Amino acid sequence: MSNEMNRRRWLKSTALLTGGLTLGTASLRRTLAANHLLARARQMNFETESALVADLPVMKARLLANENPFGPSAKAKQAMTEALATSYQYPFMQMRGLQKMIADQEGVTPEHVMLGAGSSELLAAAAILYAAKGNIVTADPSYLDLVETAADFGAPIEKVPLDAAYAHDLPAMEKRINAKTSLVYLCNPNNPTGTVIAAAPLRAFCETVSGKTPIFIDEAYIDYADPARTASMIECVRKGQNVIVARTFSKLHAFAGLRVGYVIAQPDVVKAMGKYASGGMGISAPSIRGAMASYQDIEYVAYAKAKNAESKEFLYQILKAEGYDYVPSHANFVLFPLKMSAVKFREEMMKRGVGLRSWEFAGKQWCRISIGTMDDMKTFAAAFKELS
Numbered sequence: 001m002s003n004e005m006n007r008r009r010w011l012k013s014t015a016l017l018t019g020g021l022t023l024g025t026a027s028l029r030r031t032l033a034a035n036h037l038l039a040r041a042r043q044m045n046f047e048t049e050s051a052l053v054a055d056l057p058v059m060k061a062r063l064l065a066n067e068n069p070f071g072p073s074a075k076a077k078q079a080m081t082e083a084l085a086t087s088y089q090y091p092f093m094q095m096r097g098l099q100k101m102i103a104d105q106e107g108v109t110p111e112h113v114m115l116g117a118g119s120s121e122l123l124a125a126a127a128i129l130y131a132a133k134g135n136i137v138t139a140d141p142s143y144l145d146l147v148e149t150a151a152d153f154g155a156p157i158e159k160v161p162l163d164a165a166y167a168h169d170l171p172a173m174e175k176r177i178n179a180k181t182s183l184v185y186l187c188n189p190n191n192p193t194g195t196v197i198a199a200a201p202l203r204a205f206c207e208t209v210s211g212k213t214p215i216f217i218d219e220a221y222i223d224y225a226d227p228a229r230t231a232s233m234i235e236c237v238r239k240g241q242n243v244i245v246a247r248t249f250s251k252l253h254a255f256a257g258l259r260v261g262y263v264i265a266q267p268d269v270v271k272a273m274g275k276y277a278s279g280g281m282g283i284s285a286p287s288i289r290g291a292m293a294s295y296q297d298i299e300y301v302a303y304a305k306a307k308n309a310e311s312k313e314f315l316y317q318i319l320k321a322e323g324y325d326y327v328p329s330h331a332n333f334v335l336f337p338l339k340m341s342a343v344k345f346r347e348e349m350m351k352r353g354v355g356l357r358s359w360e361f362a363g364k365q366w367c368r369i370s371i372g373t374m375d376d377m378k379t380f381a382a383a384f385k386e387l388s
């Protein structure tokens with residue numbers, strides 16, 4: 001190929017590239033966001049599922065992803081089965097139906113609500129939106145999905161250690177907020193500690209801080225929490241504050257494999273986040289129908305909470321009997337300090353068919369175990385007694 005031809009080709013590609021960058025920054029960011037979501041999903045699956053699960057010779061107790069093993073409610077399953085007949089249609093009507101149902105229940109307008117294929121999609125959308133604007137303040141340790149995505153998109157992350165009770169230290173977090181802060185991320189109840197932020201100080205924090213910087217509250221596990229100990233901050237959105245609340249059907253509603261989540265936020269924020277999310281088009285119509293049935297199934301919610309409480313109490317008794325401490329949990333998992341290397345413990349439990357997660361922080365080795373059925377917990381107990 002001649003030099004002239006090479007040069008022409010180079011000029012053409014450079015012009016296309018710079019043209020694309022200046023004319024289409026938003027679409028370029030959207031493409032990047034879509035690619036990033038795919039990459040993150042693969043990475044997450046690899047870490048929490050494939051890598052851990054592949055090591056298990058026989059999966060006897062799957063206690064590593066905070067799922068609800070009691071499964072979707074009978075009414076949800078029936079609604080999904082019925083929805084299959086019309087699943088050749090795009091889910092526009094179903095999306096609008098669920099959005100309106102949530103808005104009516106929460107006392108906001110449908111414009112305050114955005115659906116996602118699980119809340120992960122919406123955490124990523126917020127991360128990409130706010131990464132471009134400054135620093136993200138978060139607790140440490142806390143759920144990493146949003147902050148890691150924001151870091152991948154160039155945002156500096158300000159990590160504020162949890163307090164002595166392994167809960168969010170709101171006064172310390174408030175001190176870290178300055179003109180460079182673009183978002184505060186709170187996970188309530190917190191993953192991996194299961195601790196909650198009391199309603200009154202959280203309300204006060206939202207009132208003061210949301211005037212300076214948006215607050216993202218990840219309430220993935222709030223359905224499990226005792227209403228006397230904490231509260232959803234959707235009430236702050238209702239008051240017009242710049243608070244973004246993320247919810248998911250993956251936990252108490254047992255929809256992790258069905259992928260339905262949502263955020264409730266001010267309509268302009270929903271619109272801005274919508275540039276980086278599918279707006280619900282990533283969810284199948286049967287999943288949305290199932291979510292609508294589950295959302296109204298008060299009996300199932302009470303049943304799943306009671307089953308979780310029963311298995312959790314059993315776990316507490318096992319830990320106490322073996323001389324172990326634990327962090328009292330308001331969710332469907334429990335964090336407890338180990339007397340051996342956390343990685344070694346996880347590996348040994350895996351050899352015994354029990355999948356769980358390990359952590360290291362505050363100079364201690366920790367195990368996070370999801371709450372399963374009583375059979376799951378008994379399987380854990382038998383393996384644990386061999387190691388403790």
Ligand SMILES: Cc1ncc(COP(=O)(O)O)c(C=O)c1O
Nearest residue numbers: 118119120143191220248250261
């Ligand atoms: C705190 C927290 N937020 C969000 C998610 C994401 O859930 P999903 O994408 O299934 O809604 C999880 C999943 O484990 C979580 O622990």
